[in-house]
Amino acid sequence: MKRLNVIQPKALLKVIAILVPLLLNVNGLTFAASGQSAEVPKSSAAAAASPAVSAPAAEAAHGAEAPEGEEKAGDVIMHHILDNNVFAFEPFGSINLPKIVVGGFDISITKHVVMLWLVSALLLIVFSVVGGKYKNITPRNAPSGLANAMEALVEFIRLDVAKSNIGHGYEKHLPYLLTVFFFILFCNLLGLVPYGATATGNVNVTLTLSIFTFFVTQIAAFKAHGVKGYLQHLTAGTHWSLWIIMVPIEIIGQFTKPFALTIRLFANMTAGHIIILSLIFISFILKSYIVAVAVSVPFAIFIDLLELFVAFLQAFVFTMLSALFIGLATAHEGHDEAAAGVAHH
Amino acid sequence: MLTSGMILLAGSLLSPNPGLIFWTAITFVIVLLILKKIAWGPILNALAEREKGIQSSIDRAHQAKDESEAILRKNKELLAKADAESDRIIREGKDFAEKLRSDISQKAQTEAQKMIASAKEEIEQEKRRALDVLRNEVADLAVKGAEKIIKTTLDADIQKRIVDSMIQDLSTNRN
Numbered sequence: 439m440k441r442l443n444v445i446q447p448k449a450l451l452k453v454i455a456i457l458v459p460l461l462l463n464v465n466g467l468t469f470a471a472s473g474q475s476a477e478v479p480k481s482s483a484a485a486a487a488s489p490a491v492s493a494p495a496a497e498a499a500h501g502a503e504a505p506e507g508e509e510k511a512g513d514v515i516m517h518h519i520l521d522n523n524v525f526a527f528e529p530f531g532s533i534n535l536p537k538i539v540v541g542g543f544d545i546s547i548t549k550h551v552v553m554l555w556l557v558s559a560l561l562l563i564v565f566s567v568v569g570g571k572y573k574n575i576t577p578r579n580a581p582s583g584l585a586n587a588m589e590a591l592v593e594f595i596r597l598d599v600a601k602s603n604i605g606h607g608y609e610k611h612l613p614y615l616l617t618v619f620f621f622i623l624f625c626n627l628l629g630l631v632p633y634g635a636t637a638t639g640n641v642n643v644t645l646t647l648s649i650f651t652f653f654v655t656q657i658a659a660f661k662a663h664g665v666k667g668y669l670q671h672l673t674a675g676t677h678w679s680l681w682i683i684m685v686p687i688e689i690i691g692q693f694t695k696p697f698a699l700t701i702r703l704f705a706n707m708t709a710g711h712i713i714i715l716s717l718i719f720i721s722f723i724l725k726s727y728i729v730a731v732a733v734s735v736p737f738a739i740f741i742d743l744l745e746l747f748v749a750f751l752q753a754f755v756f757t758m759l760s761a762l763f764i765g766l767a768t769a770h771e772g773h774d775e776a777a778a779g780v781a782h783h
Numbered sequence: 784m785l786t787s788g789m790i791l792l793a794g795s796l797l798s799p800n801p802g803l804i805f806w807t808a809i810t811f812v813i814v815l816l817i818l819k820k821i822a823w824g825p826i827l828n829a830l831a832e833r834e835k836g837i838q839s840s841i842d843r844a845h846q847a848k849d850e851s852e853a854i855l856r857k858n859k860e861l862l863a864k865a866d867a868e869s870d871r872i873i874r875e876g877k878d879f880a881e882k883l884r885s886d887i888s889q890k891a892q893t894e895a896q897k898m899i900a901s902a903k904e905e906i907e908q909e910k911r912r913a914l915d916v917l918r919n920e921v922a923d924l925a926v927k928g929a930e931k932i933i934k935t936t937l938d939a940d941i942q943k944r945i946v947d948s949m950i951q952d953l954s955t956n957r958n
Contacts, residue, residue, distance in 0.1 A: 521803060545802035554807060558814045565822035572825035592826055612827060613819040642800045646807040
């Protein structure tokens with residue numbers, strides 16, 4: 439009974455969410471129709487300017503106008519998401535970034551490289567300030583301000599991520615985990631700043647970061663078990679007759695972990711941006727102020743706040759899983775159960 | 784919307800870019816090394832030190848608590864011992880006083896007894912002496928009386944003997 443009561447408003451909301459844009463679309467169509475009529479003289483003027491263009495061609499251009507506008511929205515979104523060589527500050531102009539090719543490899547400075555450097559600079563500034571404060575801090579006085587804020591995050595990574603997942607010998611991996619966490623976090627957050635780009639929304643960046651995790655994990659495993667123990671891990675402790683199945687599965691498993699890390703971070707960061715831009719473009723496609731006020735802006739703000747949360751969440755998830763993989767690779771007992779749990783996850 | 788999905792599927796989002804991978808790796812490693820030097824070292828050291836400090840403070844507090852409890856226990860023991868000691872002393876004092884009192888009273892009693900006895904004896908002696916004196920006096924008086932009465936040739940000695948015997952009889956009769 440109670441459940442029904444809960445479901446009904448939700449269903450109602452869904453119906454409204456479907457109906458309202460449709461109704462507004464009708465309104466938008468009239469807008470579009472008036473726009474079309476207004477544009478007729480312009481295109482006729484263009485036709486007059488270039489005599490080579492015949493009337494049917496102009497008609498075809500007219501016909502293609504609506505889908506062209508739609509494609510333009512998609513193009514803008516992809517332009518925003520993808521990496522390129524221009525750092526654009528829309529109304530003010532843009533900066534063309536240098537193109538560098540060394541030995542046949544294109545290592546030009548792209549928008550995402552600039553963002554990475556901005557993130558690095560920010561990280562270095564913030565943590566040189568914080569680190570400087572910690573140099574003359576004693577156990578007797580508490581940190582304050584920025585140092586305190588960062589300490590909360592550092593302490594969280596140290597205890598709840600590293601210590602609880604890696605266990606013994608977690609101190610060795612702390613610098614890597616902390617750097618990865620703050621690097622991804624700052625990348626995610628700078629992606630939400632106007633004119634910024636999300637470097638972590640580029641699969642190459644996330645791939646590189648997860649390759650680092652992969653190497654750290656493998657080295658930790660080798661150090662913890664030695665070559666023999668490492669190879670034994672690949673058999674997952676099963677009978678030798680099963681090795682022909684288990685060994686390939688375990689080897690593939692080693693690679694699926696960083697692959698999952700790559701795709702998770704990349705997809706999460708990209709999806710959020712696509713959703714925000716799509717929501718905004720709804721109002722442009724439907725050519726309606728009502729849609730803009732009622733749907734695009736509120737929903738875009740909501741998703742933007744959600745993205746703020748996701749920025750922290752994904753940085754945490756990446757770090758957490760890295761720590762978990764290191765912990766699994768260095769664990770001595772209960773490897774199989776834990777690995778099965780992660781595979782499920 | 785549809786076209787954006789098609790672009791995504793077409794792979795431009797997933798297209799590899801060695802340049803970006805290279806720059807990411809370089810940037811990340813440099814940031815990692817610098818941060819390790821300037822930030823993580825001091826921060827983690829400070830955190831570990833603080834953790835240790837807190838742990839040692841807790842330990843010290845526990846130790847102090849144990850110590851104070853031990854001292855309290857010892858104090859209680861001492862107090863109990865002192866109580867017992869004072870009880871004992873009071874009891875002993877009482878016993879001693881009792882004994883002393885009984886001793887003194889006994890002694891006084893015996894002394895009094897003795898004094899009474901000696902007084903009685905003395906009284907007895909005095910009485911006997913007085914009786915002797917009285918007897919002699921009475922005998923003399925009797926003799927004088929008899930002399931005055933008789934004034935005869937009677938021998939004084941014979942008469943005295945008679946009176947003596949008479950007095951003897953008298954005293955025995957009286958007793």
